[in-house]
Amino acid sequence: MGTGKRGLIAAAVTVVCAVTVLAVPGTAFAAPSPTPLPTTNPNLALPPAAPAPAPGKDLEAIREKLDTLYHDAAVATDAYNAAEEQAKKQSTELVELAKKIVEGREKLAELKDRAGAAARSQYRGGGLPDEAHLLLSDTPGEFLDGAGRVIQGQRATKGLIGEMTRTQQDLEQYAKDASAQWQKLEANRKAKAEAQKKIEKQIAAAEKLESQLEKEEKERLAQLQEQAAQQAQTAWLDTGILDEIKGQGTAQGQRAVQYATAQIGKPYEWGAEGPSSYDCSGLTSQAWADAGRAIPRTSQEQWRQLKRVPVSDMRPGDLIIYFDDASHVALYVGDGAMVHAPRPGRTITVAGAGSMPILGVVRPDA
Structure with missing residues (x-):
């Protein structure tokens, strides 16, 4: 920030313009939406086993590969969302600093005008300071009046100089802070761009893998995916967990819950927070925002910052965090x-709470 070279006002204008550009969220990549899988009912029996795959293609291996690709895309999505949130905060702080710089510059100009007015007044008085007039006074009354003016003038001058000094120091600090925020904003812009590349790369690889399957193979793959989810849900229910989960929301x-379920059928889109599409943490954060409570934007921050409760104490509205890296969240x-x-290509749906590996449960309204 050029406080001495180009002027703080120009620096502030530059900051505001740059912030306006960088504050615009990145365009989200919307994957094509194939027919969504049937909703997983946690109380349904297991579907029949999938038919044998065609020779030369191991559909179970393909299912696992797809799970890995979409999981990696979810991790990158969390990184993108985190960088986006930080960029928003830094943009806001930069705008505030720019305003302070402009206001400080205006205040400094006003103080300089006041100092100039005092100098001009002294010149009109014959160029003699009040101290000189005091020494040349002829009567005790004039002397006392002059002494009072000298003391008042000294105080005023000292105060004016002190205020100008403080204002100049504030301007220099604002400029340093703005420069630091700019660097952070630029770093987050790069982090967002890198995360976006990873997301698109993983999704493209998954779509390419799925595109190589015949129609019948896609149907069998969908059955395998549904069967794996049902098996995980059944194993979770077989622990007797529902006998312990009795909390009322x-x-x-x-x-x-009402907000989230009202979004059922809308497409997944990474980086989206509604109203027409969502990613996993976009849905949960907006559901709780609608309920009147702001929570972190990403699943990893929701896991890190919100109060954790035992799965057995879970109640409607709580957030279930999945996988060891907290890369997925549900309500x-x-x-x-x-x-x-x-995930990409799917729509918001109701599924078994135990259909994926549970890391833990957090409570926004603890």
């Missing part, structure tokens, strides 16, 4: 089910 929790709706935005 709060008014806010029920409001969040518990009760009766062993959750609502979530699964």
